Amino acid sequence: MIIKSAEFIKSAVEASQYPPGDFPEIAFSGRSNVGKSSLINTLVNRKRLVKTSSTPGRTQLINFFLINEMISFVDLPGYGYAKVPMSVKKKWGTMIETYLSTRSALKGVVLIMDIRRTPGYEEMNFIDWLNQFNISNILVLTKTDKLSKTKQIKQHLSIAKTLSVDKNDLILFSAKTRRGKDVVWDTIEGLFTS
Numbered sequence: 001m002i003i004k005s006a007e008f009i010k011s012a013v014e015a016s017q018y019p020p021g022d023f024p025e026i027a028f029s030g031r032s033n034v035g036k037s038s039l040i041n042t043l044v045n046r047k048r049l050v051k052t053s054s055t056p057g058r059t060q061l062i063n064f065f066l067i068n069e070m071i072s073f074v075d076l077p078g079y080g081y082a083k084v085p086m087s088v089k090k091k092w093g094t095m096i097e098t099y100l101s102t103r104s105a106l107k108g109v110v111l112i113m114d115i116r117r118t119p120g121y122e123e124m125n126f127i128d129w130l131n132q133f134n135i136s137n138i139l140v141l142t143k144t145d146k147l148s149k150t151k152q153i154k155q156h157l158s159i160a161k162t163l164s165v166d167k168n169d170l171i172l173f174s175a176k177t178r179r180g181k182d183v184v185w186d187t188i189e190g191l192f193t194s
């Protein structure tokens with residue numbers, strides 16, 4: 001995908017604040033600090049279209065972006081960050097669930113996981129939930145640059161086993177080296193044509 005334009009559209013909490021949904025939409029989800037915003041920036045070749053931060057929990061709203069005036073990207077708040085108060089967690093949960101279950105422009109969700117961490121019940125529940133709602137998922141293992149080749153292979157296989165998916169269904173990615181960028185794009189584009 002050649003990026004001609006990438007712009008921030010708006011932030012939303014409630015459905016009434018979402019943009020109209022005139023474009024096919026892809027949402028990006030994952031734990032706090034996993035690298036969601038960095039992945040979006042890498043896909044669109046922008047350093048700072050989406051704010052990134054070393055402080056977990058920085059993205060607290062649903063942020064809508066428009067790419068090439070034809071594809072909508074949605075950066076969702078991260079889940080599972082222990083230091084966020086329960087009341088805030090609940091609010092985020094409801095916000096994400098409402099978005100995923102009602103957004104008709106949504107073509108698929110990119111679930112981003114840290115290759116160094118074994119996925120837990122949050123990830124598994126999330127995938128089950130997407131399947132129940134018939135929402136396509138794209139599974140990405142990010143921060144691969146932080147592990148040696150040997151450890152990458154070990155974690156790749158172990159995560160595939162934990163999630164009961166084929167290892168070829170996990171895309172290896174790094175925002176630092178841009179590894180996997182084209183594969184993620186091709187997979188996203190595949191969702192639009194299917």
Ligand code: GTP
Nearest residue numbers: 032033034035036037038052053057058059078175
């Ligand atoms: P929240 O919005 O807070 O949930 O975080 P996020 O998932 O959007 O993560 P973000 O993209 O802000 O990245 C978090 C931290 O991880 C930042 O310090 C990034 O620079 C770093 N990071 C993200 N992706 C990579 C990667 O592939 N490799 C390395 N080495 N660091 C990364």
Ligand code: MG
Nearest residue numbers: 036037051059
């Ligand atoms: Mg973010």
